[in-house]
Amino acid sequence: MSDEQKKRLEQQLWAIANELRGKMDADEFRDYILGFIFYKYLSERMAIFAKEELKEDGLQYTDIKEENDEGQDYLAAIKEAAIESLGYFLKPSELFGEIAKKGNRETDKESQSNFILDDLAKILKNIESSTMGTESEDDFDDLFSDLDLTSQKLGRTETAKNTLIVKVLGHLDQIDFSLDDPKSDVLGDAYEYLIGQFASGAGKKAGEFYTPQQVSTVLAKIVTTGKTRLKSVYDPTCGSGSLLLRVNKEIGDVTGFYGQELNRTTYNLARMNMILHGIHYQAFDIKQEDTLEHPQHLDQQFEAVVANPPFSSHWSANSLLMGDDRFSQYGKLAPKTKADFAFVQHMISQLADNGIMAVVLPHGVLFRGSSEGHIRKYLIENKNYLDAVIGLPANIFFGTSIPTCILVFKKCREADNTILFIDASAHFEKKKNQNYLRDQDIDKLIHTFQQRIVEDKYSYCASLDEVKENDYNLNIPRYVDTFEEEEPINLQAVASELIGLDKEISLTDGKIADFCKQLNISTPF
Numbered sequence: 001m002s003d004e005q006k007k008r009l010e011q012q013l014w015a016i017a018n019e020l021r022g023k024m025d026a027d028e029f030r031d032y033i034l035g036f037i038f039y040k041y042l043s044e045r046m047a048i049f050a051k052e053e054l055k056e057d058g059l060q061y062t063d064i065k066e067e068n069d070e071g072q073d074y075l076a077a078i079k080e081a082a083i084e085s086l087g088y089f090l091k092p093s094e095l096f097g098e099i100a101k102k103g104n105r106e107t108d109k110e111s112q113s114n115f116i117l118d119d120l121a122k123i124l125k126n127i128e129s130s131t132m133g134t135e136s137e138d139d140f141d142d143l144f145s146d147l148d149l150t151s152q153k154l155g156r157t158e159t160a161k162n163t164l165i166v167k168v169l170g171h172l173d174q175i176d177f178s179l180d181d182p183k184s185d186v187l188g189d190a191y192e193y194l195i196g197q198f199a200s201g202a203g204k205k206a207g208e209f210y211t212p213q214q215v216s217t218v219l220a221k222i223v224t225t226g227k228t229r230l231k232s233v234y235d236p237t238c239g240s241g242s243l244l245l246r247v248n249k250e251i252g253d254v255t256g257f258y259g260q261e262l263n264r265t266t267y268n269l270a271r272m273n274m275i276l277h278g279i280h281y282q283a284f285d286i287k288q289e290d291t292l293e294h295p296q297h298l299d300q301q302f303e304a305v306v307a308n309p310p311f312s313s314h315w316s317a318n319s320l321l322m323g324d325d326r327f328s329q330y331g332k333l334a335p336k337t338k339a340d341f342a343f344v345q346h347m348i349s350q351l352a353d354n355g356i357m358a359v360v361l362p363h364g365v366l367f368r369g370s371s372e373g374h375i376r377k378y379l380i381e382n383k384n385y386l387d388a389v390i391g392l393p394a395n396i397f398f399g400t401s402i403p404t405c406i407l408v409f410k411k412c413r414e415a416d417n418t419i420l421f422i423d424a425s426a427h428f429e430k431k432k433n434q435n436y437l438r439d440q441d442i443d444k445l446i447h448t449f450q451q452r453i454v455e456d457k458y459s460y461c462a463s464l465d466e467v468k469e470n471d472y473n474l475n476i477p478r479y480v481d482t483f484e485e486e487e488p489i490n491l492q493a494v495a496s497e498l499i500g501l502d503k504e505i506s507l508t509d510g511k512i513a514d515f516c517k518q519l520n521i522s523t524p525f
Helices: 003-017 026-053 069-085 096-104 117-129 158-173 186-201 203-207 213-223 242-251 264-276 319-323 340-350 370-382 439-451 464-469 491-518
Strands: 230-235 254-261 284-288 302-307 351-362 386-391 404-410 418-423 429-431 434-436 459-463
Touching: 003 026, 003 158, 003 186, 026 069, 026 096, 026 117, 026 158, 026 186, 026 264, 096 117, 096 158, 117 158, 186 242, 186 264, 213 242, 213 302, 213 351, 213 404, 213 439, 230 242, 242 254, 242 264, 242 302, 254 264, 264 284, 302 340, 340 351, 340 370, 340 404, 370 464, 386 439, 418 439, 418 464, 459 464
Parallel strands: 230 254, 230 302, 254 284, 302 351, 386 418
Antiparallel strands: 351 404, 386 404, 418 459, 429 434
């Protein structure tokens, strides 16, 4: 599919999403449209799989009679194979295209045969229940819980709700997702586009779960440096899963994806996003829980660790956590009102010895004192894990304009006697109210990081002794001097200019005095 066709698909999906825009908040209609797209994806995958299974029998999946014994035998065999391969099962009558056709068929005013809400609710529940007792159960459990087809926001009456849903499904049914092309990830890209549109257009609430694509690209390029494949990638605050998928897109060969997300709705979105991008249910393990209080993957270490944690969020900072291996060696916990370093400590505990970790944090972590200063010093002086500090432009994240940075950690560092500082804060393009990293900005940043290039007013490799002299304060201007000297002022030229101005003023005053005399009025000076 060409870029033009891809763009047209994105525009089509966004136009369909806008059918719901007037009915509810952005984060609510997001859940409906993304849920329906996902249902269509599952249906088309099921249809493609069933077509292959039935090839030797010369049957079409939708031709199977679900009521008779022969049809039941076919469905039982296909279900067994589908659960193993796809992780779920849909009967022919449950496919997206069939329910969309039923809703859009012509009926007389008295007939209710195109009422599909009850059928649709059952189908979504059946998708989840088809996985019960199987390996994919956790990946599909309550996956459609945010698709509330009884919500008053869809319409005041059942008929109004049905009319709206039928309209949305009808539009979606006309779009070809090109799933029969194994090399295409057009739908995955379009899904990411929609997630980004919702985040950019819905303010802080929707933006909390989304890392802008260009920032995700930077993180992905950093953690894949020097690697051709990854055994595992982990994001402890994975949101919609976009960052994990970006790492996969960057390197193209990741064996396992691991993540944790607190918000139930976003957790559902992450699982949908993984499946929709063709990640097999056995290849990802995403959990819903509080990462700091109830970590789910503590028995594992990961080759790549990436995260964009909620900036300066609150956490318990319970003294009992000092007995937790993630925090005990540091001697202090991150402040209760700023969990930034708690996430760093957690991530480092999960980083493999040969791994790279990149995390986005607010600038305050570079210089704040007290327990944060203590933790920062321990990471540098005792562990020597900090590899690079990268300053990003302000106003690059949805919902906040605060400047941010990327901290890069390695347990086995090649350059173990320096820390690279990069100030990329002035390298961006402004679009409307948001700043964006351009391709050339990303390329320059990554090249500088990978080659550890020192460039005047952009980057600097500071020795550990220099960092120590600065009392482990990592504020970037202490290391990268971006001060622009002003051109020297020619005082003689300025003096001459002032003399000239005085002469002009005197002439003007004389003219005004002459006018006042002619008018027989007092002069104003």
